[in-house]
Amino acid sequence: MFMQLKRALRERSAISRGSIPPWSACGRAVFCRFLWRVLMFLTILFVALQLLSAFHQFWNNKQTSSFLTSDRNAMCQPKNHVFFLKTHKTASSTILNILYRYGDTHNLTFALPENIYQFSYPHFFMSHFVKGMKSRRVTEFHIMCNHMRFQGLEVRKVMPLDTFYFSILRNPVSMMESLFTYYKSLPVFSNFKTLEDFLLDEGRSYSDTMPGNNYARNILTFDFGFNNSAPSGEAELDERAEALISAVESEFHLILILEYFDESMVLLRHALCWTLDDVVSFRLNSRSEKTRKSLSVEMTEQVKKWSSLDWRLYQHFNASFWRRIDTSLGRTKLQEEVELLRARRAVLEKTCLSEGGAVDPAHVLDSSLKPFQYGQAVIQGYNIRPGLDNDTHRFCHRLIMPELQYTRALYVKQFPDIAAKKDEGKKRPTPGKHIINAKRNSTSAPVTENLNSTVQVNMPILAKDNMDVKDNANSAEAKQHKT
Template identity: 55%
Template sequence: MKTPPKEDLKETRRWNEGTPPLVQWNEGAGKLSSGGNQNFKKTCQPKSHIVFLKTHKTASSTIQNILYRYGENRGLTFALPRNKHNQLSYPRYFDTRFVNGVESKLSMPFDILCNHMRFKNPEVKKLMPQDSFYFSIVRNPVAMMESMYIYYKYLGVFRRTKSLEDFLDNGLNILSLLHNYAHNNLAFDFGFDNIATADTPDLETIVNEVITGIEQDFHLILITEYFDESMILLKHSLCWSLEDVVSFKLNSRHDQSRKSISQITAEKIKRWNVLDWRIYEHFNATFWHKVRSLVGEEEMKREVSQLKELQAKLTSICLEGGEAVNPRLIRDEAVMPFQSGTAVIQGYNLNRNLDIQTKTKCQRLIMPELQFTKLLYEKQFPETGLKVERKRWRKN
C-alpha cells in the first residue's frame, strides 16, 4: 500500500473525520453509521441473547470477534470460562459450572455464550435466556481436516505421522477413532459421538439422528466457504446492521503452512470423517434455502458487495499494507496471534498516526481470541470481584 502524504494522514487515518459516510463513527449510536444500508428493516428488534457454538478451524474465531465487539460496544454480559481460560473445559460436555461467576452469589444473567465448548443443550438452556438465538458454522471437512492436522500437529495422534496422507494410511486406530481433533470433529463439537466411519453398519440412522438433533437445537448454520454470504444471513437473522458483521479474517494461516490435497486424499477424508461430511452436505443445501427465503439472491449479492466495500474502507483506515502479515513482522505483541503446531498464524499491523478512538476500534477488529477474552474478563470481573468469587468458591 502506498503511504499517503503527511498532509493527508489526518484525513485518511481518522474514523470519525474526513471519511465516507459508510465508515463514519457515530458516537450517539455507538456504532458505525451506514450510507449503504438504507433498506435495513427498521421494524425488527436486534437480538442480543446469543449462543454461538464455536467450532474448530471453521473461521469461528472471526465470528467470535464480531460477537465480542458487538457485546463490548453495548455493555452486554458474556458467559466467559472460569480462571481466564478461553475454552469452556473443552472437550468435556458443557456444564454451567464452567462459566465464571455461576457458582457464586455474584452470578448474573448472561447475554452471549461464544467460547469453545462441546455442546450440551440442557446445560446451555440452564444458563442462557429463553429467547437466545443459537447458531454455528461448518466447513468442508476436507479443508478442515488439512487445517486440523497442521494446527494440532503437536498432539500424539498426529505427531507420530509424517503427513496427513501418512495419518490416513497408517494412523487410523482406536485412539484416532475416538480423538476429537482427529475424527469427526464437527459431530463431536455439536455433542454427538464421533466414532462412525463410512463402513459403520447403521450409518444412515446415525446421520439422521445427528442432523435432526442439530436442526432442533440451532436456528442457523453458516458455511465457511461462503463467509460473506454467511455474515449477511446472520445480519438478517439477528436484525443487526452491516457494520455489526464486518470483520478482518483472524487466526488464518500463511500460505507457507498450507498443504494441497489430492482427490484420493480428499475421498479418504470424506470416508473417515463421514459424519462431518454429511453434516456439511446437508447444511450447505439448507443454507441456500435460507438465503432465498430470508434475504433473496439479488439482495444477497447487493449486500455482499456493500460488505466488501465497507471492509475495504476499514482496511484502508486500519491496516498497514492492507493485508495480514507473517507473525515475525507483527510489531505489537498485544495483537500477536497464538501459534500452534506447524501452522504459521498471520496477524496485522495497524497504520501509524491513528487517533486514539480510531486506533481502539481498529485494534478490536484485529485482536486475537486470547487477548480479547482476557480484556473482556477484566472488564466484566474487576479484581475486587474476582477476589470475592474465589473466596466463595473455596467455601462451596
C-alpha cells in the same frame, strides 16, 4: 497649446501601457484571446468535476453509512441474547471477534469460562463452568461463544429463553488439512509425516481412546456433542447422521458455512437484526498461505470416508444454507450486501492497517497484538496504522485483537476485582496440551485453570453409541426457543 496637449496624451498613454500585465498586452491578438478562453474553460471544468466528485463521494458515503447503521427491518429488534457454538478450524475466531466487539460496544455481559479461554473442552459443557454463574452480581448473560463440547440442557441453564443459537461448518476435506497442520504434535498425528500418510494408514494406528482423537475424526460431530467414532456400515451411518442432523436442526436457529463466509455474515446480520457494520471483520487466527497444502482427488475422497459423519452434516447444512437464502433474501439482494460488506472491509483495511493486510507473527510490531502460535501453522496478525485519532484507534484495535487477548480483556472488564489479584499474563493455554497431560478415562471433575497456569483438565469418557441421540427428550423444548 495644441502641441502640449498632444504630448501629454502621448505620455499618459505610455504610462497606461506600462502598467498593463504582459498577458493582457497581447489581448487584442486573436490567438491570445483563444488561449485565454481555453484556459478559463478548463479551469471551470476542473472545478466542476471536483465538486461533482465530492458530491458523489458524499452521497455514496451517506447512502452506505445509512445502510450500514440504519438498514434494519422496522419490524425487528436487534437480538442481544446470542449463543455461538465455536467449532474448530472454521473461522470461528473471526466470528468470536464479531460477537466480542458487539457485546463490548453495547456493554453486554458475556458468559465466560471459569478458566478464561474455554469451557473445559473436551468435556461436555456444564453450567457451572461459567464464571459468575452462582454470583448475585450477574443477573443475566447475553452472549456465550467460547469453545465447548455442546450440551443443550446445560447451555439453557445459562442463557435466556429467547437466545438465538447458531454455529458454523467447514468442508471436512480442507478442515482435515488444517487440523493436521495445527495439531500435528498430538499423539494421534505425531507418528505420521504427512496427512496422506495418516489417511493411507486407514485407522490401523488410530484408537478411540487415544488422546486428541476428537481432532482427527468427525470433530464437528464431536463439538456438537455426539460420538465421533466411525459407523460400522452404511446403515449405521445413515441412522447416526439422521439423528445428528435432526438434533442440530432442533437446537440451532442458523448454521453458517465457512466457504461462503461473507454470505454467511449477511445472513447472520439479518437473523440478528444487526447492521452490516456489526458483522464486518478481518480474518483472525488465520494461517499463512505458505503452510497450506492441497489434497489429491484420491485423498479428498478418503477424508470424506474417514469423517463420514462430518461430511453428511456438511452436505445437509450447505444445502439448507442456500435454501434459506432463497426463501429469505434472494440471490440478488444477497450479492448486493456482500459487495457492500467487502467494500466496507476494504475501506477499513486502508484506514486501520499499516501494511493493508495480515503479516507473519515475526512482523507484528506490538507484542500485545501477536497471535498465539501452535503446531506447524504460522498464525498471522496485523499492525495498526499509527497516527489514528482515539476513536478510530479503539475501533481498529478491537478489529485486530487476537482471541486470547480479547477474551482476557473482557474477563478483566467483567471481573476486575478477581483479575487484579491474579497475574495471568505469564503463561497462556496451549491448545491440545491439556489433552496430552490429561488422565485418561477419569470420571472426576475437571481441574479448571488457575490464572497463573496452563489449562490442565481430565480426559472425558468418550461418548458411547447410546449417547448419539443427545437430548432427544428435550427436542420439543428446544424448538420452543426458535423465533
